[in-house]
Amino acid sequence: MTEAASRPARARRPPVPYLLLIPSALFMLALFGWPLIQGVLASVQTPGGGYGWENVRRMTAEPHFWPAVRNTALLIVIVIPLQFALAIAMALLLRERPRLSGLYFYVWAVPLAISDLAAGLVWLAIFADQGYLNSALAGLGLSESGYEWLSYEHPGTMLAAVVVAELWRATSLVFIILVGGLSVIPKEYDEAAQVFGATLWQRVRHVTLPLLRPSIQVALILRTILAFQTFAVAQALAGRNFPLLIGETYEWYVNLQNPYAASAVAMIILGVSMFTATVYLRALRQPDVIRGAR
Amino acid sequence: MAEVEISQLHKTYPGGGRPATRDVSLTVADGEFMVLLGPSGCGKTTLLRMIAGLELPDRGSVRIGGRDVTYRAPRERNLSMVFQSYAVFPHKKVADNIGFGLAMRKADRAVIQDKIAWAAGLLQLEDYLDRYPSQLSGGQRQRVAVARAIVMEPDVLLMDEPLSNLDALLRLQFRAELKKLLTDLGTTCVYVTHDQVEALSLGERVAVMKDGEIVQCGPPMEVYDSPASEFIGGFIGSPPMNFLDATLRRDGGEAVIEVAGQRSAAPGSWAAFAEGPVRIGVRAETITAHRAERSGALRAVTEVAEPLGSTTLVTAVLGEQRIKVQVPPDFPVGAGDDLWLDLRADRLSCYERDTGRVLVSDR
Numbered sequence A: 001m002t003e004a005a006s007r008p009a010r011a012r013r014p015p016v017p018y019l020l021l022i023p024s025a026l027f028m029l030a031l032f033g034w035p036l037i038q039g040v041l042a043s044v045q046t047p048g049g050g051y052g053w054e055n056v057r058r059m060t061a062e063p064h065f066w067p068a069v070r071n072t073a074l075l076i077v078i079v080i081p082l083q084f085a086l087a088i089a090m091a092l093l094l095r096e097r098p099r100l101s102g103l104y105f106y107v108w109a110v111p112l113a114i115s116d117l118a119a120g121l122v123w124l125a126i127f128a129d130q131g132y133l134n135s136a137l138a139g140l141g142l143s144e145s146g147y148e149w150l151s152y153e154h155p156g157t158m159l160a161a162v163v164v165a166e167l168w169r170a171t172s173l174v175f176i177i178l179v180g181g182l183s184v185i186p187k188e189y190d191e192a193a194q195v196f197g198a199t200l201w202q203r204v205r206h207v208t209l210p211l212l213r214p215s216i217q218v219a220l221i222l223r224t225i226l227a228f229q230t231f232a233v234a235q236a237l238a239g240r241n242f243p244l245l246i247g248e249t250y251e252w253y254v255n256l257q258n259p260y261a262a263s264a265v266a267m268i269i270l271g272v273s274m275f276t277a278t279v280y281l282r283a284l285r286q287p288d289v290i291r292g293a294r
Numbered sequence B: 001m002a003e004v005e006i007s008q009l010h011k012t013y014p015g016g017g018r019p020a021t022r023d024v025s026l027t028v029a030d031g032e033f034m035v036l037l038g039p040s041g042c043g044k045t046t047l048l049r050m051i052a053g054l055e056l057p058d059r060g061s062v063r064i065g066g067r068d069v070t071y072r073a074p075r076e077r078n079l080s081m082v083f084q085s086y087a088v089f090p091h092k093k094v095a096d097n098i099g100f101g102l103a104m105r106k107a108d109r110a111v112i113q114d115k116i117a118w119a120a121g122l123l124q125l126e127d128y129l130d131r132y133p134s135q136l137s138g139g140q141r142q143r144v145a146v147a148r149a150i151v152m153e154p155d156v157l158l159m160d161e162p163l164s165n166l167d168a169l170l171r172l173q174f175r176a177e178l179k180k181l182l183t184d185l186g187t188t189c190v191y192v193t194h195d196q197v198e199a200l201s202l203g204e205r206v207a208v209m210k211d212g213e214i215v216q217c218g219p220p221m222e223v224y225d226s227p228a229s230e231f232i233g234g235f236i237g238s239p240p241m242n243f244l245d246a247t248l249r250r251d252g253g254e255a256v257i258e259v260a261g262q263r264s265a266a267p268g269s270w271a272a273f274a275e276g277p278v279r280i281g282v283r284a285e286t287i288t289a290h291r292a293e294r295s296g297a298l299r300a301v302t303e304v305a306e307p308l309g310s311t312t313l314v315t316a317v318l319g320e321q322r323i324k325v326q327v328p329p330d331f332p333v334g335a336g337d338d339l340w341l342d343l344r345a346d347r348l349s350c351y352e353r354d355t356g357r358v359l360v361s362d363r
C-alpha cells in the first residue's frame, strides 16, 4: 500500500544526484569538452577551410618534429624507471620511521609545490656556463673555464641535465602516492615475511611491491601522462636545442601562428597518452579476489 | 629445536604510559609446549613479538638455543609464527602462502610441494589450495596461517591465539591434532591464548600473565589446583574458584577455619600460619554437598541450581557470602533448600586478606 502510494511521488521528485551533478557537468562540457572537440576539428582542418591530412603532413615535415618525438620518448624511458626506483626507495626508507622522518617527508615533497618553470630556472642557474656547477668545479680546481653543459654541441650532457632536473622536479609526486599506498598496508604482512626468513630484497619483491600495485598503477599513469607534457624545464634549460612534443605545439601556436598544426601535435600526444594509460591498466590489473582481502 | 630463555624483558611502547611487559623472565625447555595465558592487554603478544624479534625490548635478553638473539633480525632466529591477525598474504594463493617460508629459503620445488600437501592435509585445506585468502572464511585463513608456520620445521614455533576463530567443534578437534603434531615434531612452542580451557588442555606448562608480568608458571594442574593468587584462581576454571572471607584459628595445635561463625577443618600445615583473617580458595568440584546435617560441614542455603548436563552448579549463601558448588546431576536440590558443605581440607588454598597472595607453609 505505502509502497504503491509513495512511488509516484518519488517519480515526480527531481532526482537529486543528477541535479547535483549538473553544474560540474556543464563546467566540464564548457571548459573541457568543447575545447576538445574544437581541437580535434582544428587538427584536421586545412587553412583553406576544408578537411584533410594537410596539418599532419606539415607537422611531420617540420625539422624539429622527429627530434621532439625522440626526445620525449627518451626522457620517458630514462626518467620514469629512475623516478620509480628512487620514489620506492624513499618511501620504504620513510616506512622504517627513521628519526626526523616527518622532516624528510616534507623536504622530499617540496618540489611538488614549485612550478615547472621555476624549477627549470633553478636548474638553469646550476647548469649555465657561468652557473653554480661550473663555479664549483673551478673552485675545486677541476676545471679552468668550465664546461658547456647545455650547448647543442653536447647533446649527452644536455639530456643528462634535463633528466636530472626532471627527476628532482617530479619524483615527489610518485613518492607521495607511494607513501600513501604504503601507509594503508598493514605492517603484519612485512613482519610475517621477516619471520619466515625473507631477506630485505625478498620482502620488497614478494610482499611489499605486489601489495603496493594499485598505488604504483596510479602513479605510473599519472607520471607518464605528465611526462608527455614535460615542457617548461627543458625549455628553460635548452630551449629549442632540446625540442619536446609539447614544445612543438607551443612553437606552432605562438611563434608560427598555426593553430591547426598545433592541434595536430596535441592530438598525437593525447593519443599516445591514452594508449599508454590503457596498456598500464591492462598490464597491472589485479584480480578482484586479491583486493578484497585486506 | 632449541631452548628459549628470556630474562628481565622490559618493554614500554613509545607513547604508552604503562610498560607492556615488566622484567619478564621465562625459560622454555627444548621441545616444551609453553602456554602464555592472560586477560586481554596483559602483554602476551608483546612478549611473543620480542621473542620473534619484531619488537626490541628496552632491556633484558632473549636467548634461543643458547645464542643471544635479543637484537638479531627475525630471520636469523629460525622460528615461525602464527599472527593474531593471521597476516596471510592477500596476493598469494593458499598454496603459495603455505610454501612462502620454504620458497624464501630457496628449498627444492618438489620438497615445497610435498610439504604443502602434507600441511594442507593436516589442516583440511586441500580443497582451497588454489584460492586467494579473500575467498576463505576467517577460520580457514587462520588454518592457512598455522599451515604456513608448521611447514618451516623451525626451532621455535610461536602461536598467537591460533584457534580463536574456529567454531567450538573444530577447535576441539584441532586442539588435539595440534598437541599430537607438536609432540611428534618435538618443536619448542610458545602458545598464546586467553582461553583457559585451551591453556590447561594444551600446555605442558602454563605461564599466567597479568599487567605485563608472569604471576604464576607451572604445570596446568598445579596452576589450576593451587593458584598463586586470587586473580589466577578467579581467572582459571569455569566456574572460577570460590573465595571466602574466613578466620584462621588454632584449636589445640590443629588449624581450623571459621566461616560465618561455623568451623571447618584446615590442612595440618596451616598451623604454621598466624591466626587472623584470611581468604580461603576452594574449587566448586572439590566441595561435597549433603542434604542432611553433618559434623564439620558448613551449613548454607541454596540460592539457585543450574543443571549443566554432566553436573549441576549450585549457588549457595554461606552467612553473607556466595559459594558455587558442583553436585551430581541427580542431586535433589532447589532454591531455598538447606545444604551442608564439606570442604576437603587438602584441596583448600589460603590467601592473605589484603594482597590476595597465597600463603605457603614450609612443610
Ligand SMILES: Nc1ncnc2c1ncn2[C@@H]1O[C@H](COP(=O)(O)OP(=O)(O)OP(=O)(O)O)[C@@H](O)[C@H]1O
Residues within 6 Å of the ligand: B013, B014, B015, B016, B019, B020, B038, B039, B040, B041, B042, B043, B044, B045, B046, B047, B084, B194
Ligand atoms: N604498538 C603499540 N603501541 C602502543 N601500545 C601498545 C602497542 N601494542 C600494544 N600496546 C599496549 O601494550 C599492552 C599489551 O598489549 P598486547 O598486545 O601485548 O596484549 P595481549 O596480551 O596480546 O592482548 P590480547 O589478548 O587482547 O591480544 C596493551 O596495554 C596495549 O595497549
Ligand SMILES: [Mg+2]
Residues within 6 Å of the ligand: B044, B045, B046, B084, B160
Ligand atoms: Mg594479543
